[in-house]
Amino acid sequence: MSLPVEALARYSDLHPKLSYEKFHYGTAGFRMAGSLLDSVMFRVGVLAAIRSKRLEGKTIGVMVTASHNPPVDNGVKLVDPRGEMLEASWERHATVLANTTSTDEFIDAVDKLVKTYKINLDHPANVLYARDTRPSGVELVAALEDGLKAMGANGRNEGVQTTPILHYLVRCVNTKGTPEAYGEDTVEGYIKSTADAFKKLIAGKPAPPPLVVDCANGVGYVALKQFAEYLGPAITFIPMNNDLENAAALNSDAGADYVKTNQKFPPSIAPVLAPGQRACSLDGDADRLIYYYLNSRKQFRLLDGDKIAALVAGFITDLVKGAGLEGQIDVGLVQTAYANGASTKYLEKRLPVACVPTGVKHLHRAALRYGVGVYFEANGHGTVVFSPATYEVLASYQPSTPTQATYLEYLNLLPKLINQTIGDALSDMLLVEAVLAHKHYTALEWDSIYIDLPNRLLKVVVPNRNIFQTEDAERRLVHPEGMQKLIDDHVKKFESGRAFVRPSGTENVVRVYAEASDQGQADQIALKIAGIIYDETGGDPFERPGEFL
Ligand code: G16
Numbered sequence: 394m395s396l397p398v399e400a401l402a403r404y405s406d407l408h409p410k411l412s413y414e415k416f417h418y419g420t421a422g423f424r425m426a427g428s429l430l431d432s433v434m435f436r437v438g439v440l441a442a443i444r445s446k447r448l449e450g451k452t453i454g455v456m457v458t459a460s461h462n463p464p465v466d467n468g469v470k471l472v473d474p475r476g477e478m479l480e481a482s483w484e485r486h487a488t489v490l491a492n493t494t495s496t497d498e499f500i501d502a503v504d505k506l507v508k509t510y511k512i513n514l515d516h517p518a519n520v521l522y523a524r525d526t527r528p529s530g531v532e533l534v535a536a537l538e539d540g541l542k543a544m545g546a547n548g549r550n551e552g553v554q555t556t557p558i559l560h561y562l563v564r565c566v567n568t569k570g571t572p573e574a575y576g577e578d579t580v581e582g583y584i585k586s587t588a589d590a591f592k593k594l595i596a597g598k599p600a601p602p603p604l605v606v607d608c609a610n611g612v613g614y615v616a617l618k619q620f621a622e623y624l625g626p627a628i629t630f631i632p633m634n635n636d637l638e639n640a641a642a643l644n645s646d647a648g649a650d651y652v653k654t655n656q657k658f659p660p661s662i663a664p665v666l667a668p669g670q671r672a673c674s675l676d677g678d679a680d681r682l683i684y685y686y687l688n689s690r691k692q693f694r695l696l697d698g699d700k701i702a703a704l705v706a707g708f709i710t711d712l713v714k715g716a717g718l719e720g721q722i723d724v725g726l727v728q729t730a731y732a733n734g735a736s737t738k739y740l741e742k743r744l745p746v747a748c749v750p751t752g753v754k755h756l757h758r759a760a761l762r763y764g765v766g767v768y769f770e771a772n773g774h775g776t777v778v779f780s781p782a783t784y785e786v787l788a789s790y791q792p793s794t795p796t797q798a799t800y801l802e803y804l805n806l807l808p809k810l811i812n813q814t815i816g817d818a819l820s821d822m823l824l825v826e827a828v829l830a831h832k833h834y835t836a837l838e839w840d841s842i843y844i845d846l847p848n849r850l851l852k853v854v855v856p857n858r859n860i861f862q863t864e865d866a867e868r869r870l871v872h873p874e875g876m877q878k879l880i881d882d883h884v885k886k887f888e889s890g891r892a893f894v895r896p897s898g899t900e901n902v903v904r905v906y907a908e909a910s911d912q913g914q915a916d917q918i919a920l921k922i923a924g925i926i927y928d929e930t931g932g933d934p935f936e937r938p939g940e941f942l
Contacts, residue, residue: 395514401500416486456524460676553615591826607659628826650676706830733908858896
């Protein structure tokens, strides 16, 4: 079969590129105002089909979401056959195709891609896709489908789903009938197997107290309802921010990003929490999870991705030791520069810790190097991955005592509870609740594992964020020249001061992170650096004047 040039041209003409727009496949795919993405979606459809053919018909996933971004934004990312993020080298191809300026140029670029990889177009193309609750998703999915039609690809539309469910389904479809079969390739199958593993893991433990879940007015609420059905009395949820009718409500004064960035309760949650009661927030596509609670002094306390990582890594390390598998299974942790310095200090004393650039794909890759790799970004993205060697050890190990056998049983349940393709806020939430039940921890006890250094996160709108280039896992700037020295000179004036600047991959801003021994100092560092960026680039230090973001 040759490239279907006529169909490509016909469909491509229906989705012309806006001449002024520059697209970039960033941290989490393409992401910007939904109204600008029509041509991108069509081209992503074509690219997904080509990638599938390249992989001899393996199913490729496409998720239409802008996650934590405001409701007017939308986005799209591709998922590789194992449910992981698109291979890095193909991100460049996505960017190239999205930026071709005419149908002819687009078809030439597609042709070049096919020839470069010597892709046999006779292979079938299979693409599984879903979208979040954003209204713009409807038309964008239609554009994506035109891309699939142009290539004669088979599409499987999963409708409105969370991002982690899409990733899971892709892996299940591709491993079906193989020794690596990951599970039943249905949403129901996923929910049921995850819920079953949770119920087994907490059998005999005190039932967790009712949990307030902020659904960010997004698709996470749909999945939470499904989970609740299968979990029955094992755990009770109090869903909040579950308005799916009002599109403008998505992520508005709600959700994991709101809580983490503002370091405060979503306004709707504060009045319903009793002191000590835990609550958690999902984000717009339910792949981030942040916990928090009200302490006895009626203050907000954050339990972010770092605290989740410490809790989970500690639990797994205990299980490995308890089962007598120390030395046979190595547990490691992966963080980014955003990890609170206190968490890194605490964790480094207990297990190997790696630091990588922001973006799930980087953390995931690094975590695969361990027997059990735990990774969490401070913003609540994360999961645990088990290596093939670990699966083998768990399957063949003969425990010597009943206690070891019990720990082994718990270890064997974890891979069934955890979505290993990408972090799922909901399965992560069940994991946290199971660990807390095992450890008999209250929110306060969990919080006390280590004490966070006060910190501040700001965003600065700059004329061109692409001039910001980093090194050392984004901890230092190499460009604009001289800016890192200005930052260093300022930060060294503060005890325990640490700060870094990096361009966002999902928003048109530069992010500033600062931490120090007290909040006033962390704020001072962050503000000063925002000022430096402003002076050097002519940026706007605040997206909304006077407010920390
Ligand atoms: C995406 C990525 C995350 C990243 C976040 C913020 O999350 O998947 O790994 O931490 O963007 O990235 P940046 O600081 O580059 O904007 P999400 O939840 O928005 O898809």
